[in-house]
Amino acid sequence: MTTTTSVDVPTTPETKPGRPPGRRAGVASFAALLLSPSLLILLLVIGYPIVSALRLSFIKTVDGVDPDTGLVTHSSVFSLANYIDIFRGDTAAAFRNAFWNTTTFTIVTVIIETTIGVCMALVMNKAFRGRGLVRASILVPWAIPTAMSALLWRWIFSADGVANDLLRANILWTTEGFQAWLAVVIADTWKTAPFIGLLVLAGLQIIPAEVYEAAKVDGSSAWRTFWRITLPLVKPALVVAVLFRMLDVLRMFDLPFVLIGPQKKSTQTLSLLAYNDMSNLHFGPAAAYATVLFAYVAVVAYAFVRLLGADIVGRGVGGGR
Amino acid sequence: MRGRRASAVSVIAGALGVVLTLGACGGGSKSGSTPAAGTFDAKGPITLATGKDTSGYLQSALDKWNSAHASEQVRLIELPESADQQRQQMIQNAQTKSDAYTILNVDVVWTAEFAANGWIEQLPADKFPLDKILKGPASTGQYFNKLYAAPYLTDGGMLYYRKDLLDAAGISSPPASWDDLAADCKKVQASNPGVGCYAGQFEKYEGLTVNFSEAVDSAGGKVVDDSGKPVVNSPEAKKGLDFLVNGFKTGVIPKDAITYKEEEGRRAFQDGKLIFHRQWPYQYKLASATDGSSKVTGKFAVAALPGLSGAGKSSLGGHNLAISKFAKNKGSALAFIQFLTSEPEEKLHLQKTSEAPVYSELYDDPELIKQFPYLPILKASVNDAVARPRVVKYGDATTAIQEDAYAALTGQKTTDDALKDMQDKLTSIIGK
Numbered sequence: 123m124t125t126t127t128s129v130d131v132p133t134t135p136e137t138k139p140g141r142p143p144g145r146r147a148g149v150a151s152f153a154a155l156l157l158s159p160s161l162l163i164l165l166l167v168i169g170y171p172i173v174s175a176l177r178l179s180f181i182k183t184v185d186g187v188d189p190d191t192g193l194v195t196h197s198s199v200f201s202l203a204n205y206i207d208i209f210r211g212d213t214a215a216a217f218r219n220a221f222w223n224t225t226t227f228t229i230v231t232v233i234i235e236t237t238i239g240v241c242m243a244l245v246m247n248k249a250f251r252g253r254g255l256v257r258a259s260i261l262v263p264w265a266i267p268t269a270m271s272a273l274l275w276r277w278i279f280s281a282d283g284v285a286n287d288l289l290r291a292n293i294l295w296t297t298e299g300f301q302a303w304l305a306v307v308i309a310d311t312w313k314t315a316p317f318i319g320l321l322v323l324a325g326l327q328i329i330p331a332e333v334y335e336a337a338k339v340d341g342s343s344a345w346r347t348f349w350r351i352t353l354p355l356v357k358p359a360l361v362v363a364v365l366f367r368m369l370d371v372l373r374m375f376d377l378p379f380v381l382i383g384p385q386k387k388s389t390q391t392l393s394l395l396a397y398n399d400m401s402n403l404h405f406g407p408a409a410a411y412a413t414v415l416f417a418y419v420a421v422v423a424y425a426f427v428r429l430l431g432a433d434i435v436g437r438g439v440g441g442g443r
Numbered sequence: 444m445r446g447r448r449a450s451a452v453s454v455i456a457g458a459l460g461v462v463l464t465l466g467a468c469g470g471g472s473k474s475g476s477t478p479a480a481g482t483f484d485a486k487g488p489i490t491l492a493t494g495k496d497t498s499g500y501l502q503s504a505l506d507k508w509n510s511a512h513a514s515e516q517v518r519l520i521e522l523p524e525s526a527d528q529q530r531q532q533m534i535q536n537a538q539t540k541s542d543a544y545t546i547l548n549v550d551v552v553w554t555a556e557f558a559a560n561g562w563i564e565q566l567p568a569d570k571f572p573l574d575k576i577l578k579g580p581a582s583t584g585q586y587f588n589k590l591y592a593a594p595y596l597t598d599g600g601m602l603y604y605r606k607d608l609l610d611a612a613g614i615s616s617p618p619a620s621w622d623d624l625a626a627d628c629k630k631v632q633a634s635n636p637g638v639g640c641y642a643g644q645f646e647k648y649e650g651l652t653v654n655f656s657e658a659v660d661s662a663g664g665k666v667v668d669d670s671g672k673p674v675v676n677s678p679e680a681k682k683g684l685d686f687l688v689n690g691f692k693t694g695v696i697p698k699d700a701i702t703y704k705e706e707e708g709r710r711a712f713q714d715g716k717l718i719f720h721r722q723w724p725y726q727y728k729l730a731s732a733t734d735g736s737s738k739v740t741g742k743f744a745v746a747a748l749p750g751l752s753g754a755g756k757s758s759l760g761g762h763n764l765a766i767s768k769f770a771k772n773k774g775s776a777l778a779f780i781q782f783l784t785s786e787p788e789e790k791l792h793l794q795k796t797s798e799a800p801v802y803s804e805l806y807d808d809p810e811l812i813k814q815f816p817y818l819p820i821l822k823a824s825v826n827d828a829v830a831r832p833r834v835v836k837y838g839d840a841t842t843a844i845q846e847d848a849y850a851a852l853t854g855q856k857t858t859d860d861a862l863k864d865m866q867d868k869l870t871s872i873i874g875k
Contacts, residue, residue, distance in 0.1 A: 187559060187835055187874065192587035194559045194835060280707065281699035296646075296702050298853060385647045385845055401531060402838035 179409035204410035220395040228371040239318025264316040272380035275309040302388040325359025487772035493548035498796040515775040537562035545770040551583035558586040559835040563765040579828040580801040594801040598760030599824035603720040607742040617746035639697035643721035653758040655848040658683035661755030667832040673869035713737040757828040843868035
């Protein structure tokens with residue numbers, strides 16, 4: 123969960139108009155002073171690693187082995203080679219495959235999870251006996267660490283596991299192929315649909331009951347009420363939930379790693395590709411993959427914010443228009 | 444407008460977290476300085492970095508040393524259970540040139556990488572009784588004919604088989620070759636239709652490298668020749684790979700086995716679903732359990748691995764002890780390694796943990812054979828075993844082997860194409 127922690131970047135408080143200029147300057151510098159420790163920490167734990175990773179991605183290392191002693195010889199130069207290799211030769215195929223998996227995982231899981239999550243929220247929002255129990259039980263998958271749930275799903279999807287028993291089939295889920303991709307989608311949906319459900323529920327609960335009463339008086343059908351009232355009013359919460367999920371899936375790592383295995387092409391994501399390179403000591407290419415993934419995440423997030431006006435720092439939706 | 448931009452900026456800041464983990468791990472790739480010959484004089488406290496001490500036995504061995512060496516205390520540093528993570532932590536320790544780890548418990552396949560990068564010290568070969576050690580394990584600590592790690596524990600594959608089923612089918616001895624194995628299965632399956640014939644470790648991970656190399660070596664081929672050159676695109680290697688590929692095609696190897704690691708295969712064998720199983724010695728004790736967890740207790744025996752024509756060859760597993768280049772008190776470290784890898788200590792270790800020793804004599808000890816009936820078979824297995832490719836970039840090499848072997852087993856590539864591609868990849872990785 124590295125992404126969510128750094129979302130609340132403190133923005134400099136806006137100074138209200140109409141204050142005496144001298145005092146404003148004093149307040150601003152005092153505010154800067156108060157913020158400096160957190161800015162310093164952010165610089166240290168976010169700024170430095172990013173710059174370091176960027177620098178690393180431009181270093182091309184050529185390894186050789188000394189034929190007499192067997193010792194490794196390194197030579198490093200600054201170049202664009204790591205980035206060029208992403209689009210050329212064998213590594214290009216691996217990159218395209220990982221990029222495709224990352225993208226399809228993101229699109230498919232987010233669509234399914236949003237649909238199920240909204241349904242869950244609508245159920246949880248209704249007043250009925252045992253509502254508390256339903257809410258708690260829906261959240262259980264979200265509370266289980268991904269690596270654990272991946273292990274549980276690995277048992278379910280094993281050759282003699284529950285999934286095959288239920289389907290009366292003998293599918294080898296964890297082998298290369300579409301079924302491995304599907305297994306990841308199923309496990310991910312199970313785990314994170316409740317997350318969307320929870321955020322949407324919070325959005326549903328602030329919709330005033332009067333709006334629904336008015337709709338009822340006007341004779342609106344349940345379907346129309348959902349599309350015309352519930353969805354527009356819950357949109358701010360929903361958009362934020364979907365954005366978080368997208369950022370999460372784009373960097374998906376642990377689920378395919380544990381459930382299917384790190385070397386499988388069918389479920390290899392960009393994070394896994396970077397990890398594999400890093401564990402084989404190819405730091406330059408690994409950093410290049412990570413940088414590309416970073417750019418991809420940033421572009422998707424930016425486009426999403428521009429298109430749907432996601433309000434992630436809580437200023438109210440209408441503010442920017 | 445300002446609000447929009449602020450939110451976009453903070454989204455990007457959030458996204459930055461993605462690269463953090465990766466960026467933070469990649470620091471510092473400088474190494475390759477020429478190592479000076481090590482001196483082993485300094486005495487003092489040291490540490491032993493090793494995988495999780497699951498048996499709890501290791502600590503008691505340390506206590507024994509510590510009570511006799513007050514000024515040279517050894518502290519146990521337990522690393523994660525997964526071998527990949529152990530390797531990663533050891534590499535990080537080396538790259539930061541930290542003296543936190545003195546002695547490293549290294550997997551036999553890491554020796555070349557650690558030695559070539561100058562992360563471990565060359566050891567004086569005359570301080571270890573290498574002539575009393577089985578030749579397979581003794582070779583695993585060497586790189587370019589120099590000793591870098593002291594042989595500590597070893598491991599070899601054996602053929603577990605259902606003696607009861609073979610007896611019932613009138614077969615008196617375990618199969619000596621792959622053809623015998625398939626023929627025996629036919630006879631047994633005639634009266635037991637539900638039981639699978641043969642399995643090993645065929646999931647796409649290190650176990651596949653082990654099983655693929657075994658098949659190639661058992662058919663008279665080689666993955667890498669003695670000078671370190673890849674020679675996997677040979678008719679012999681093709682016969683080895685064909686045994687596995689055809690096994691899957693003809694049903695000699697059950698379809699499920701493509702998902703088997705050690706534990707999945709062990710469960711299948713213990714549930715009575717397999718006649719023959721290629722496995723490490725650890726399965727013996729678990730499959731003999733009398734608490735009801737195993738359905739084959741007392742019904743199985745072990746034999747040497749079969750090959751194309753006659754006995755097969757196992758891949759070598761095991762661990763060796765090395766001294767970190769950046770450690771202090773290397774004199775104490777050397778003495779401690781000598782103590783821990785001494786014959787009496789290894790005997791105790793075997794008795795407490797059933798992990799196989801490297802000393803030839805221990806395998807002939809009648810008292811030990813009584814406790815571990817498989818020792819004579821294991822001795823033969825380990826003695827003839829072949830080390831996995833001794834490659835500096837072992838991680839890349841094993842990935843390439845797994846990639847193409849798996850493609851062949853799942854029918855994505857023909858054996859010819861798979862071996863040709865594997866040869867090309869290994870050649871570019873090894874660089875010869």
